[in-house]
Amino acid sequence: MMNRLRVTPGPVLTLAVLWLTTRALMLWLLVHGGAPLLGGGSVTREVWRLYFHWYGVLAHGSFPVHDTLWQYPPGAGAVLLAPGLLPGLTYFEAFVALTLAVDALTALALLRAGTRPGRSLLGAALWTGGLPLLLHMPLARYDVQVTALAVLSLLASARFPRAGGVLGALGALVKVWPALVLLGTPRGRPTRTAWAWGAWAGVACLAVLAALFTHPLSFLREQGGRGVQIESLGGTALNLARHFGWPGRVRYQYGAMEMTGPHVHAVATASLTLTAVAFGLLVLWRVRARHWSAATPYDAALSAVLLFTVTSRVISPQYMIWLIGLAAVCLTSRHTGQRPVAVLILLASALSTLAFPMHYREVIDGSWTGCLLMLSRNGLLTAAAVLSFVRLWRSTRPPVGNSAPRTQPRPGPDRLPERVLTTS
Template identity: 60%
Template sequence: MTVGSGPLLALAAVWLLSRAGMLLLLYRDSLGIGRVASEVYGLYQHWYGQFAHGTFPSGDVAWQYPPGAGLVIMSPGIVPSLTYFQGFVLLTLLADLVVVAALAYADSARLTHGAWYWTLGLPLLLHIPLARYDVQTTALAVLALLAFTARSPVAHRFGGVLAGIGAMVKVWPALALLGTPRGRTTREAWTAAAVTAVTLLAMLSMLFADSLGFLRQQGSRGVQIESLGGTALALAKALGGWPGTVRFRYGAFEYVGPYVSTIGHLSLLLTALAFIWLLLWRLRAGRWTEATPLDAAFAAVLLFTVTSRVISPQYLIWLLGLAAVCLTSRRTVMRPAALLILPAAALSSLAYPVVYLDVVAGTWQGVAVMVLRNGLLLAAAVLAVRRLWTSTVTS
């Protein structure tokens, strides 16, 4: 059974109207402290100039991304007759459109609602998605997961290639491989991903200097104010029990003071435990459905998000995309968790840029927004891992 042209036309109209509104916000860029767009015309364009000289951003504390991210940063250069900023936004919208089209195609065959979820969910982040390269990264993960739901070995290998590219762009798309069915599908997908990632890394290392410099900056990051650990410190500070301060470091506002190092190490420990839990799930899972690769990827990214030392607003782009993919399958068990991501996304854009000054200052308004946002993410993560386990692991 397929969907007629009416719903598709309605989806296209809503996509056009909502993206026009996001473009208008980007043009004005005046909410809260504003300057959302400066990430592109300031930082990204600066890095673009360094790539033109044959090197990754050497010694730049803000460069914390795998080498493949350089391809996205350089991509606006291929768009003729546009400025760097205009080219970046155009390519981001095209990636967004690819996601919508892929989800709509899956929806039309299964009468589900993934495309609507993405179309209506992304604008909850206001204009942030248009000024970050996370839409492009999410598109790679979405397409990889949809390829894994096909029955063709060629599609599985193609999904592996996309996951490998995504891993070299921002690491987390590699989690799309977690739930591939055991046997031939896993061998083909994982081999394709590994070969693609290694080939891409080798190519970029030959063409540009200091391709692995990002590892130095990534390891030095502290506890960002929007993380769960940061929210705990903000609550302690608001209650008068913690004397720490906020400082701008490594491209973000982080907490500095007593116990910050402990919170950071605890976050890393929880991330390691999340990885162990996912390995245990992979070993114990005995019931696979078409939705299992989708559900596993969504649950895994949720786990690594809530245990991270950094939870930037653009992280919600990943979760919206993965939740939308889950909703293209009638057999998904992630609907309750996916619904929690929507208010979490709205609260993320409220935290930044609307009341970001309050979040930085640690006022009760800023703390309340972060407690609600992170509480929703934590609840979604708990729901996701519980439902993934109970739906796939036999007694």
Template identity: 70%
Template sequence: MSAFPSVPRALTRASTRHRLLALTAAWLLSRALMLWLLAHNTLRLLGHGAVAREVWKLYGHWYLVLSRGAFPAHDTLWQYPPGAGPVLLSPALLPGLTYFQAFVALTLASDALITLALARAGGRPGRSLRGAVYWTLGLPLLLHVPLARYDVQVTALAVLALLALPRFPRVCGALAALGALAKVWPALVLVGVPRGGPTRSAWTWAALAGAAAGAVLMGAFRNPLAFVRQQGGRGVQIESFGGTALAWATHAGWPGKVRYQYGALEFTGPHVTAVARLALVLSAAAFGLLLLWRVRARRWTPATPYDAALCAALLFTVTSRVISPQYMIWLLGLGAVCLTSRHTVQGPVARLVALASAVSVIAYPTLYGQVAGCTWTGCVLMLVRNGLLGAAAVLSFARLWRSTKSAASARQPEPDPHRLQRGTLSPS
């Protein structure tokens, strides 16, 4: 409305307040529903308690090990970088609660921080509240799963890093590095940083912050690199693209089996190793595509860093040997950041991600037995979910490529005074 001078400013401010009040109400109601689902997660359609068990049993066990100053060196389920340690220890900040209660409370706090940051960014001139709405309504599509995984905390670091980039590229780099230390993927938010000064600042501070935090963690805990061995031994999870292909192959006579190992249900049998290696090759190809895009890109709009981050996360998700349900949290967060900008080209991609999230939660936890049993229902579910993710990845890269290919194909960004002061809007 602010684009029309005839509209009184008071009316514009009132409209904004009403939208923010509606957003707050939607957040409170949806999170109350997620908490109710978590409290009743022993129901059959909610996973028979498997979702909450991840926190009170697995995370709780790791908490005891970490509190003694060591990473779980000989635990095949420990596959996370050293930065995951402080996140799993953080419930100690709320001593009046059980570990489970404190973990969920901190996850909700991180969720609220993301929503607040998106709403604040979307309320600026030339920006949009669509990102905050997308996150508020998109996260509950995953039911109660986000409350029982530490991916919301990691997503918060990635979201804050991207939103800080226009004004504070150094902060962006530092937050991205801290996120990468906890779960690697937040490093992808640096893929689309504009060339020149912003890239030097963000990447330099990412290296410095990562090195400093890594040194502290290595000094504070024993066995900080224990996760490498466990991560390297992982196979093909049933929810990955390779897993979907193998699940369909069982109906054609392939003799492979599903087995619980490395903290997930994975396929074992002939050709599984080849499928896993193919996934690694495809991940390398995805890296090559992103590198090619960055070299060939000619124009950056204010949304390009956001769009590139979502595209990169999608490419590495669809080529991964593992696509756990919580991976959708990352994509929802990055999609929300894209939608805060009116210059984004990833709107259709964000809608595909939301649709894939809705299908994903049917596969886990609702009908996970069907997926694990490679039934026709399970196979169709994973084909649809992964088909949506694959379509989103292809569309995302195509739209990103076209939007930055040449000056003629890029929409002209509106000047941002903060960025103009630092000379970050000009193309490299």
């Protein structure tokens, strides 16, 4: 313990200073978000107009009904109501304050995980330095809160499967995708415990929300109507097709800029099909995986979310927050195979910022600049998804020519027990 304390103060202090400096810069950008290069106020408008409107509806005991913009599970209501608990602040100020607090909590959790024997501080560094690549946008979306639940779920699962399952379920109630972080739990008792507690926690919380608010499932009606967003892979292809005579246009609907015109429905169907294929690949991996390391649950979570992201009809800029958070968890373990994937995610995040908010008009107009930006960003994400899954698959397969389980080393600080590492 004393050796660890002598080694870590320098890096820990550096990370603390980096967090304070970058978050101060993000706040400065938030204050000056009305500048044309920063989106002309479009980034912050989501909070003070849309979130605040939903807050008023939720405060009267009902989830939004017949609102095409409300496409989120009922747990999102609790996040949007939370700013009202801070007295003396406007809704916008309270929302940003809570987001910064959750951001700091996430950084501390990654820092604590990284200071354990056999672990790495790269995860905390990635979160601290990677999030500002998205400028001030993370402070004006509630995806930091969702990502925090996913990060805490993964970090807790190794020692406390029950807590990991509960946190994953809470995240899924807010924005669905955190349910994927439970995909890589080791077979046997850890999986049964985490999944069972997650299921019961999800049902219990949903029942509480249904008792406190009316229309808790109203989001399902609006979610099904979403089309092809211009920032998705399909949207990028259609935007490029405009340069070659495709007559489609961009229209604001369902809370996003979406493509309209011939063949859009076919592209949307293809995206859903690819999502189903991605799910099938993940199930196949789960069935055929034989070796778990301490990093396998982390790597599986990142790979799953990447696959579902690139096949989605919607790849909003805030999706990058999810990927940065999950990549950070992977990098807390020295056994992860996702380091090159993390680099690709950082590059994609920087390009995502160039597209939104800095050159979003170019993306909407489908200019060559906008198309190339989105093609580059989505190309990096696709490469990251493929590389992530390939590395995950290889890391959990037995050595070539040896179908018998490998003899695993004795459990160490960054290793799971042998009965968890080797499965049949």
